[in-house]
Amino acid sequence: MALVVQKYGGTSVGTIDKIRNVAQRVARTHDDGNDVVVIVSAMSGETNKLVAMANEMCEFPSEREYDVLVSTGEQVTIALLAMCLQSMGYKAKSYLGHQIPIITDSASSKARIKEIGQDNIRQDLAGGSIVVVAGFQGIDAEGNITTMGRGGSDTSAVAVAAALKADVCEIYTDVDGVYTTDPRIAEDASKIEKITYDEMLEMASLGAKILQIRSVEFAKKYGVVLHVRSSFNDNPGTLVIKEDSEMETVLVSGVTYSKDEAKVSVLQIPDKPGIAASIFSPLSDASISVDVIIQNISTKGLTDITFTVPRTDLKKTLKIVEETAQKIGAGGVTSDEKVAKVSIVGVGMRSHSGVASKMFSTLSAEGINIQMISTSEIKVSCVIDDKYAELAVRVLHEAFELGSKKD
Amino acid sequence: MALVVQKYGGTSVGTIDKIRNVAQRVARTHDDGNDVVVIVSAMSGETNKLVAMANEMCEFPSEREYDVLVSTGEQVTIALLAMCLQSMGYKAKSYLGHQIPIITDSASSKARIKEIGQDNIRQDLAGGSIVVVAGFQGIDAEGNITTMGRGGSDTSAVAVAAALKADVCEIYTDVDGVYTTDPRIAEDASKIEKITYDEMLEMASLGAKILQIRSVEFAKKYGVVLHVRSSFNDNPGTLVIKEDSEMETVLVSGVTYSKDEAKVSVLQIPDKPGIAASIFSPLSDASISVDVIIQNISTKGLTDITFTVPRTDLKKTLKIVEETAQKIGAGGVTSDEKVAKVSIVGVGMRSHSGVASKMFSTLSAEGINIQMISTSEIKVSCVIDDKYAELAVRVLHEAFELGSKKD
Numbered sequence: 030m031a032l033v034v035q036k037y038g039g040t041s042v043g044t045i046d047k048i049r050n051v052a053q054r055v056a057r058t059h060d061d062g063n064d065v066v067v068i069v070s071a072m073s074g075e076t077n078k079l080v081a082m083a084n085e086m087c088e089f090p091s092e093r094e095y096d097v098l099v100s101t102g103e104q105v106t107i108a109l110l111a112m113c114l115q116s117m118g119y120k121a122k123s124y125l126g127h128q129i130p131i132i133t134d135s136a137s138s139k140a141r142i143k144e145i146g147q148d149n150i151r152q153d154l155a156g157g158s159i160v161v162v163a164g165f166q167g168i169d170a171e172g173n174i175t176t177m178g179r180g181g182s183d184t185s186a187v188a189v190a191a192a193l194k195a196d197v198c199e200i201y202t203d204v205d206g207v208y209t210t211d212p213r214i215a216e217d218a219s220k221i222e223k224i225t226y227d228e229m230l231e232m233a234s235l236g237a238k239i240l241q242i243r244s245v246e247f248a249k250k251y252g253v254v255l256h257v258r259s260s261f262n263d264n265p266g267t268l269v270i271k272e273d274s275e276m277e278t279v280l281v282s283g284v285t286y287s288k289d290e291a292k293v294s295v296l297q298i299p300d301k302p303g304i305a306a307s308i309f310s311p312l313s314d315a316s317i318s319v320d321v322i323i324q325n326i327s328t329k330g331l332t333d334i335t336f337t338v339p340r341t342d343l344k345k346t347l348k349i350v351e352e353t354a355q356k357i358g359a360g361g362v363t364s365d366e367k368v369a370k371v372s373i374v375g376v377g378m379r380s381h382s383g384v385a386s387k388m389f390s391t392l393s394a395e396g397i398n399i400q401m402i403s404t405s406e407i408k409v410s411c412v413i414d415d416k417y418a419e420l421a422v423r424v425l426h427e428a429f430e431l432g433s434k435k436d
Numbered sequence: 437m438a439l440v441v442q443k444y445g446g447t448s449v450g451t452i453d454k455i456r457n458v459a460q461r462v463a464r465t466h467d468d469g470n471d472v473v474v475i476v477s478a479m480s481g482e483t484n485k486l487v488a489m490a491n492e493m494c495e496f497p498s499e500r501e502y503d504v505l506v507s508t509g510e511q512v513t514i515a516l517l518a519m520c521l522q523s524m525g526y527k528a529k530s531y532l533g534h535q536i537p538i539i540t541d542s543a544s545s546k547a548r549i550k551e552i553g554q555d556n557i558r559q560d561l562a563g564g565s566i567v568v569v570a571g572f573q574g575i576d577a578e579g580n581i582t583t584m585g586r587g588g589s590d591t592s593a594v595a596v597a598a599a600l601k602a603d604v605c606e607i608y609t610d611v612d613g614v615y616t617t618d619p620r621i622a623e624d625a626s627k628i629e630k631i632t633y634d635e636m637l638e639m640a641s642l643g644a645k646i647l648q649i650r651s652v653e654f655a656k657k658y659g660v661v662l663h664v665r666s667s668f669n670d671n672p673g674t675l676v677i678k679e680d681s682e683m684e685t686v687l688v689s690g691v692t693y694s695k696d697e698a699k700v701s702v703l704q705i706p707d708k709p710g711i712a713a714s715i716f717s718p719l720s721d722a723s724i725s726v727d728v729i730i731q732n733i734s735t736k737g738l739t740d741i742t743f744t745v746p747r748t749d750l751k752k753t754l755k756i757v758e759e760t761a762q763k764i765g766a767g768g769v770t771s772d773e774k775v776a777k778v779s780i781v782g783v784g785m786r787s788h789s790g791v792a793s794k795m796f797s798t799l800s801a802e803g804i805n806i807q808m809i810s811t812s813e814i815k816v817s818c819v820i821d822d823k824y825a826e827l828a829v830r831v832l833h834e835a836f837e838l839g840s841k842k843d
Contacts (some may be wrong), residue, residue, distance in 0.1 A: 045489065045493055048493070055733070072719045079512070082452065082512070083515075083516070083519060086452055086455070086519050086520055087450050087519055087522075088523070088525070091518045091522050093529075094515045094516075094519045094522070095515070098512060098519075100511075101512055104504060104507075105486070105489070105505060107488070107594075108501045108504040108505035110495055111496045111498070111504075112501045112502070113493055115501070116493070116495070116496070116497075123500075125581070128579050128580075148492050150571070172534075172535050291820075339582075370835050423803065
């Protein structure tokens with residue numbers, strides 16, 4: 030007998046009928062002799078409806094009251110799912126954040142979990158109950174309701190799984206698992222059977238939007254085995270786990286891309302200590318997240334700095350950077366919205382040389398110019414002209430033989 | 437400076453704009469130098485929508501989960517009202533049942549309040565905050581969410597007012613106050629300035645559906661001054677208070693009626709000890725509430741028993757009573773759906789004789805036959821043919837000079 034934590038997102042519980050389907054899957058897992066804890070999101074559309082009410086009420090709703098409002102979405106789902114399981118003859122009990130309790134810090138709308146009570150859940154499981162938990166919400170030390178940001182139910186699920194030392198945390202979603210790349214671009218993209226936490230973190234932050242990043246960090250920290258799978262079929266999905274020796278034999282696990290990038294260059298900067306800080310501190314103060322940064326070698330005491338930001342932040346970025354450029358006596362600022370970032374991810378590249386150069390030569394063979402390069406231990410990213418993004422993904426996917434994994 | 441508890445029902449908070457109006461009224465009370473605690477219901481229609489979801493999910497939703505579901509309605513309102521007050525520049529904080537806490541027994545969907553915490557509210561009031569409390573909901577000793585039945589927000593408000601020893605508990609509704617009778621029947625019905633708890637209890641249970649009966653019992657027990665008034669204008673409403681000497685000079689405070697009655701007679705019952713119990717125990721077991729009961733004087737060892745039940749329960753009642761009649765050897769069972777109950781209510785009648793006989797002669801003068809009579813210390817009720825109900829209300833209202841109170 031195993032202890033299984035299952036998480037169902039908003040599209041999986043979007044209607045009364047879909048909640049019935051979820052109940053059947055939960056019941057089957059219970060019938061197989063497992064203890065089951067289910068974490069659910071709000072029915073799809075509900076959170077947006079609640080947010081719209083808050084925005085209609087006032088321009089800047091207080092975060093505390095915002096959390097009181099939006100946390101009702103998950104409350105509706107847990108009640109309906111528990112009712113449904115009971116009507117099918119199962120013992121079931123719903124739990125709100127404060128009933129478990131899921132204790133968070135007091136950062137409304139982006140709270141972080143600090144502690145999870147186990148006694149209530151364990152007692153119910155021991156009594157044969159299926160436990161249904163509201164995702165996304167917790168309570169702070171003063172008893173205020175908090176929520177954990179969009180996608181927060183993933184983190185709720187992983188945190189509950191970690192607290193209970195569950196055998197697996199199944200994340201049900203509307204796709205079959207994590208793919209080697211976007212199947213809309215490379216038809217032969219194949220489902221990845223196993224992936225490490227670090228690879229998943231790179232994949233997620235690079236644009237494969239399947240799991241809230243924080244939930245993967247949490248799973249890594251506590252060694253929670255994640256199983257990302259579809260709620261609409263019984264296919265095995267992707268296991269997100271600790272690195273094992275077998276996984277190192279795979280050079281590259283996936284190819285990701287992002288087209289939401291813009292490139293900014295500050296030219297002819299007098300090269301003095303502290304210029305980087307003077308450029309990037311004002312951006313950080315404005316909550317603009319800077320991604321790839323390169324600085325040219327200084328010639329004649331002048332240097333150039335180029336970096337990428339989310340395309341939606343370009344206007345704000347330019348306004349700030351142009352002020353800075355004047356202040357530090359730079360020659361000028363240029364920008365380009367038409368860039369994309371293509372990346373390869375894989376723990377295997379740590380112990381194999383030549384992965385990066387294979388990426389560069391593959392792009393070069395197609396006449397794709399690499400504008401910027403950024404590397405980490407398990408990732409190489411190239412910034413290129415965005416019109417080549419799909420082509421780059423396809424040729425890299427082929428070059429690293431990712432399609433061939435398919436049956 | 438006074439401590440004012442205000443309660444706004446579903447129609448008063450039915451839309452974002454109506455919540456804004458409520459916020460303005462609350463703010464004005466605060467500006468006048470009062471401490472204000474506001475109790476709100478779910479936006480009108482919301483509770484029905486949630487109940488419909490439960491019923492769509494399964495035929496007999498568990499009461500625990502039902503309460504988890506429907507209590508979200510009030511949670512939405514408190515968040516929106518608190519946001520609105522904050523956007524107007526006031527300090528405000530919302531409270532759920534578990535945050536105060538409002539401790540109830542564990543009777544899901546019809547919980548009774550056992551204890552109310554004061555510390556959190558008092559601290560916020562001392563800090564200059566307006567406190568916004570979710571009505572209708574509480575939490576039991578095990579931390580389960582409970583609700584208090586339809587109209588439960590009235591009881592929440594009175595209980596909070598009692599706990600805080602508030603100067604007044606204002607119940608805002610869509611009418612101006614409590615009237616001497618239904619203005620749709622007697623055009624000159626006048627608003628009652630002051631009424632005792634006992635009169636209000638008789639008025640409420642007799643069909644003037646303004647307040648949840650339990651809230652009036654609670655107010656009486658703890659001496660909470662109630663002020664029933666309209667949320668759509670600034671007219672003073674009706675004060676519900678302890679009896680004072682002045683009130684006894686008024687013979688009759690109001691005339692009420694109910695057309696939801698049915699009459700059942702069990703005929704020719706062998707008159708033995710225990711027959712009443714044998715007839716009424718099975719009805720009580722079936723949760724049918726019997727109202728007026730009369731038993732004829734026994735002749736030749738046989739007696740008749742006649743009683744009224746809610747018209748909607750007549751079918752169920754007849755099925756049960758016919759079985760009982762056979763068992764106890766009664767002669768037969770007859771019923772009449774076309775009856776109404778007309779009542780006069782007033783603490784003054786305790787110290788004045790002749791009130792009942794004036795009622796009987798007034799009805800008789802109009803040729804209205806009285807089928808059953810029931811009296812209490814401050815009330816006389818007559819069961820009559822339902823086609824005369826409106827006529828009876830009008831002539832009684834006139835006979836006791838209730839219309840003349842009008843300006």
